[in-house]
Amino acid sequence: MLWHDGYHDPAKDLFTAEKWPDYIDALVDTASSKRFDTVGITLMLDGSATVPADALTYLQEFVAKAEGSGLSVGLQFSPYYNKSLENIVTIISQLNNTKPLLLGVDAEDPPTMKAATAMDFVDNFKAALDEKNVNYSRISVWNAFGIKNNWEAPLLNVYEYYSQPDARTNNIFSSNVDNPKAAFKEFYDAILGPASYLDSPDKFGSPELGAPAFAISRDDSCCLGGSLDPSKSNPCGGKEIFGHWSWDNFDNFLDRYTNTFPDTEYLFVYQGDQLPCDWLFQNDPSSAGLICNGCSSSYASI
Numbered sequence: 436m437l438w439h440d441g442y443h444d445p446a447k448d449l450f451t452a453e454k455w456p457d458y459i460d461a462l463v464d465t466a467s468s469k470r471f472d473t474v475g476i477t478l479m480l481d482g483s484a485t486v487p488a489d490a491l492t493y494l495q496e497f498v499a500k501a502e503g504s505g506l507s508v509g510l511q512f513s514p515y516y517n518k519s520l521e522n523i524v525t526i527i528s529q530l531n532n533t534k535p536l537l538l539g540v541d542a543e544d545p546p547t548m549k550a551a552t553a554m555d556f557v558d559n560f561k562a563a564l565d566e567k568n569v570n571y572s573r574i575s576v577w578n579a580f581g582i583k584n585n586w587e588a589p590l591l592n593v594y595e596y597y598s599q600p601d602a603r604t605n606n607i608f609s610s611n612v613d614n615p616k617a618a619f620k621e622f623y624d625a626i627l628g629p630a631s632y633l634d635s636p637d638k639f640g641s642p643e644l645g646a647p648a649f650a651i652s653r654d655d656s657c658c659l660g661g662s663l664d665p666s667k668s669n670p671c672g673g674k675e676i677f678g679h680w681s682w683d684n685f686d687n688f689l690d691r692y693t694n695t696f697p698d699t700e701y702l703f704v705y706q707g708d709q710l711p712c713d714w715l716f717q718n719d720p721s722s723a724g725l726i727c728n729g730c731s732s733s734y735a736s737i
Contacts, residue, residue, distance in 0.1 A: 436473040436509060436537065436703045454663045455493060459500050461659050462707050465715050467504040469682065473537055474501050474707065475509025478523070491526055498532050508532055511539035511577070520563060528567035537591075538564075539575035543598065550580040557590040575646070575701075581634050582645055590644065593703055594634050596626075597650035597676055603633065605650070609675035615688040623695065636696045646701035647692070651685070651709050653678025657730035659715060660708030671709045682714045 466474040476497050478490055487493075494510070501508045512523050527536065540556070542548040548556060557574045564571055575591040579598045586592065596604045603625055611618035626635035636647070652672025656662065661670030671678060677685050693699050712727035 436471065436475060436701060455496070458659070458663055458708075459497050461715055462710070463497075463500045463504050463506065465710055466501075466707070467506055469686070469714070471506065471704075473507040473509050475511060475537065475539065476707075477511040477539075477541070478526075491529055494526065495530060498530055502533055507534045507537065509537040509539060509575075511541060511575075520560065524560075524563040524567060524569070527564070527571075528569050532570060535570050535572040537573055537575065538571050539577060539593070542576050542578040542580070543595075548576070548578070550578075550583050553580065553592075554583070554586050554590055561589055573701075577648065579634065581638055586644055588643065591701060592645045593648050593701075594645060595648045595650075595705070596633070597648070597652070597674075597705075599633060602674075605674060605676050608677050609679070612675075612679050613681055613684040615684050615691060619688055619691040619695075636699070642696075642698040642700050646699070646703055648703035648705050649689075650674075650676045650705050651678045651711065652676040652706075653709065653711060657712045657727065658708070659710040659712070659727075662712065662727045662730065671711075672706075678709055678711050682711075 463474055476494070478487075478494065498508050510527065512519070527538070530536075538560070540548070540560075542553065553576045557576065560574055572589070573591040574589045575593045577593045577595060579595050580592055582592055599605075604622060607621045607625065608618055611621065625631055626633045627637070636642070636645070638645075650672065652674045654669075654671070654673055654675050656665050656670050658671035658678065661667070664670060677688075680688075689702065689704075693702065712730040715727065
């Protein structure tokens with residue numbers, strides 16, 4: 436699963452109508468060329484929980500592009516979920532998706548959802564979706580929540596390792612650039628060590644209830660979103676995590692994860708608007724230059 440922040444917060448104006456086709460083309464083409472099964476998008480809401488009037492048009496374009504490339508679609512909603520649940524479900528029900536949607540909610544922005552209330556929210560969400568016969572598979576909740584005993588499907592706990600308070604895993608990945616073997620050993624020791632408070636796969640509960648999320652942030656503007664809108668502050672996330680790695684080495688790290696934890700059912704890469712320019716368009720590298728505005732094929736800050 437490749438997920439991202441996308442369309443659109445009126446206060447931030449993340450992506451304009453003019454740039455939208457290039458953006459979703461790059462996102463979907465990269466995902467489909469790199470073994471992803473699903474590509475997701477976040478519908479940003481403004482402070483009054485207003486769903487943008489043109490949201491359905493933009494989301495349907497995205498769904499058509501993704502499914503036309505053989506991918507399943509994920510839709511995430513942030514941040515004012517309790518205020519906007521009815522509006523969100525109405526939009527989802529109008530989409531012409533042919534595959535089940537993987538739905539999600541950002542439980543960090545703002546931090547109004549707690550682990551103890553996550554199942555209650557999912558139950559309400561499920562009831563609203565079922566009433567409108569929405570075709571979906573799971574409802575993912577994104578945060579750094581440890582699994583709770585009362586959780587059950589359709590809730591899927593997406594554990595954000597990059598959101599740990601001391602950013603320990605971020606430092607592991609930024610200090611072992613393009614060294615998947617060393618990075619994975621340090622990561623494994625950190626999540627399974629006897630003194631660790633980091634949440635690890637053995638704490639997810641059954642694998643169908645929990646999944647890891649790895650961030651591809653970088654500290655310059657040489658990424659998909661940064662090239663399309665360089666005026667944004669920290670357009671590629673502003674932190675050195677996996678975004679400074681080559682794709683092949685990052686792919687190697689993900690293989691090490693799934694080989695070590697073979698029961699892994701879902702694995703998330705976040706966020707797609709931070710896709711490094713070097714990762715775009717694997718099948719046609721020359722196309723990346725049309726978007727990346729002269730970003731070097733090598734990493735300027737490494």
